Amino acid sequence: MAAAAAAAEGPDPGSVALEVASVSVNYGQFVAVESATFSVGAGECVAVIGPNGHGKSSMVTAVAGLVRRGGTVRVFGTALPVGDPRAAVRAGLVLVPERRHLYPQLTTRDNIMLGSYSHTRRVWARQAWAEVAGVLDMFPELAPLLDQKAGTLSGGQQQMVALARGMAARPKILMLDEPCLGLAEVVTHRVYDWLGAMTATDMTIVLVEENPVHALRVCHRAVRMYRGLVEQPAGEAGPDGPGPDGPGPDGPGAVSA
């Protein structure tokens, strides 16, 4: 399976895969992320939870290099330059963005194939596809849809294409931003079953999810974002304990899946 191949290139377990230190994001006057600091061990699956509008998406898009940020992001010890998504992808840090951002006029096949853009050395699209076609083992439901334009697929199918495109990038660290937003229950289950299988590999996963019940089905632990700040879960180096509205049933904390 392609995931196993990707994971085989991964580092020793126990090391730190992703280190986010004092990352901040401003949109003009508006501070979307004040300061986010957390780290994710290699092979770990960590959820970033918290209510809508508190900076989760801004934080992961900044970590992926798509928006300007302050602070430091290290992938397996190497600092990533600011605002350079190519460097992030080459380092193995791959984002599956909220609302998918597929290429609607291109076929499913091309959408998935372009996931490999940063590492493929092929000139011809057909050969590049042959190199990544293995991701279909994970998403067999996409096989009959390969020649269909992505814009004509259902929301659930499009989410599968987005995941397949992400896997075609050979991620060492996969960040998923709200992968089940607006999807039917049955598709949500499909996505989480797949994620559960991925946690068994040594790929590192960062899952942004508004719904902590979903997230903690598959994640080892969670960090919580509130008003642009990452709160450290209890038991880690969090200085202030729970956030202003208290931990609550969906609060942070080192919850085991």
Next chain:
Amino acid sequence: MSEFLNLLAAGLTSGAIYGILGACLAVWFRVCNVLNLAVGDFAMLGAIGTAVLVQNDDIPFVAAIVVDLVAVGVVAWLFDRLVLHFAFDRRAGGHGIVSVFFYTFGLSLVIEGAARALFGTDVHSAPAIWSGPALTIADFHVQRAGILVIALAAVSGLALWAYLHFTVSGRAASACGESVLGSRIVGIDSALFRRRIFIMTAVLAALFGVVESPLTGFTYQSGPTISLIGVVAAGFAAFRRPGRAVVVGLVLGVAEAMLGGYVSTEYNDVLLYAILFVILIVQPEILGLSAVLA
């Protein structure tokens, strides 16, 4: 029969002009959703620049073409660095109607003004690449420059179509126009594609100007008219399909020549725009070429 063949030759020649410019517009629009309304001005720079270099500065013809094409490429590169870069890379979501038309429209005006100052208001044409009298086969006459224009249209249309459809780079270029964020997350540099293809189409348009100018001649004001022809041809090709733009351009040119030859030349423009409006309103797909040049 000979009248038909001669009309066909004339139609294919003017159709090739539509086609090349349509292809230049369509491929860049596909990458960044902006119409290059300065494409005709690049053609004008190609034609007049080469003509002036040969006539006034006594530079050998081939060297003049090379110098001119490089200069056009530099102008295109500068425009990208100084205007498009700040308009699109530094500002999120700058894809309104203003950006679609007005940056390149402004460039067109600037080039026109500069060309007037540099080259004056005379009609210029570059020397013929393939000189000699019109070729005659039986009663069928065709200008040599016309053959070169048709060949350039066919080659560039085919090459662009193959690039977009069969190469990873071409698919990535298409992806840029579909979703900027979606292309950036997989490591595609959308600004680089926008710049490369802008420069490439500017140089292609300039080369077209060199090849075509023995037929019609160019003045500093020729640009916008040619750009408009390109917009029409690209419009027939849904603004995204350079291969189809060439085919449509050839068909339009022939239709126009036939109408002019057998009915009256009075109706040429009317026909062109009437068909365009109908197709834009009803459905670009009714041209029935999508299966061939998807």
